[in-house]
Amino acid sequence: MKLLVFSLILFSFFVSNINSITITVPPNSKECVFEKIDKRTSVTLLYQVVSGGGMDINPEISEPDGRVVYRRDREQEGKFTFLSRSVGMYKFCFGNEMSHVTSKQVNFNIQLSGGHSNSEIAKKEHLTPLENGVLELQEQLRSILSEQRYLKVREHIHRNTTESTNSRVLWWNFLQTFLLIAISATQIIYVRRIFERRRRI
């Protein structure tokens, strides 16, 4: 019975949610999200710019007391892991101060693992090898899921670029051909006019 309860504890602990959300950051501003995090939790922020202008963003992570843990300038994507030192509201910001016109769309996810009660109940000798195996499988499944969601967003970005390139090739070429014909016709008409004028004089 004790064993079952312990198993229940450990299994319900490792169920954590990895949501890959996208937010829009308007030009000349900073968008922040807050999350309440326990101490001694491993926090990982993964972010990538989905669309907009130069595809760069200024990320910033702050602790509850205001101290900045991570700050970068004009990054397209990045990953940062840190161990939380205190309980409280952690701030994750993305700044678009470098752009005055275009807004940026940033996809990010915040992964939390561990947590301070993990050390209280990580008594592995109480678990059978089967339960140990299941626990390991769960961890690995979680990392597969996290990679998959990251790749999903990357694929989305690449698809946008590809489709944009494809339509650009078509339309700019039409424009080019049209301009070529128009310019040569204009040249002929202009030369004709010069000689017709000379004739009249």
Added chain:
Amino acid sequence: MKLKNLLFIVCLLGLVTALQFDIGQREEKCIYEEIEHDSLVTGDFELMDPILLHPEFIIYNPQKQVIQKKQTNQPGKFAFHTDQTGDYHFCFSTKKPQPSLQSGTIQRVSFNYKYGIAARDYEDIAKKEHLGPLEREIRKMQDQVLEIHTDIIYAKGREEAMRNTNESTNSRVMWFSILSILVLFTTGILQVYYLKGFFKKRKII
């Protein structure tokens, strides 16, 4: 007794931590994520103290149509089933005329959602099928792996579509350049012939 306390603590930690952000007056702030079709999406929202504004909570489907609209006066929950794969937007909107407060008033909102396997209630399934805690977790992993498999197959399809687009771009670049060169030569030759005829006519040549 100590065990029960531990159980309580850890079950709390196992819950999803909610995202919080600020919303001002007369704006709409959205979070979106790409969700596969035929997924159950559940979640909840809440206004944090101090409550100064009452934004509306709106969910849009990939076609930007409204799926659900909810008032945030009370902490609320939502659930829906997706009928297509695409970007689903979860928005808080203060665009509706609010009693005007001093400009710069912001409201902290808390929001959380899950979809797919994470949204399913495995306690319920475990009770129905009489599964122990170990079996329940294995069952959950089984469903998760199936979901990953489906996602990967879908991703393969999209990668193929992208490959087709790329190959089309590649051949377009070549053919359109050849067309441009041909047009250049043709207009050049036509110009020369036309001018020759023109000058002959005017007896200049």
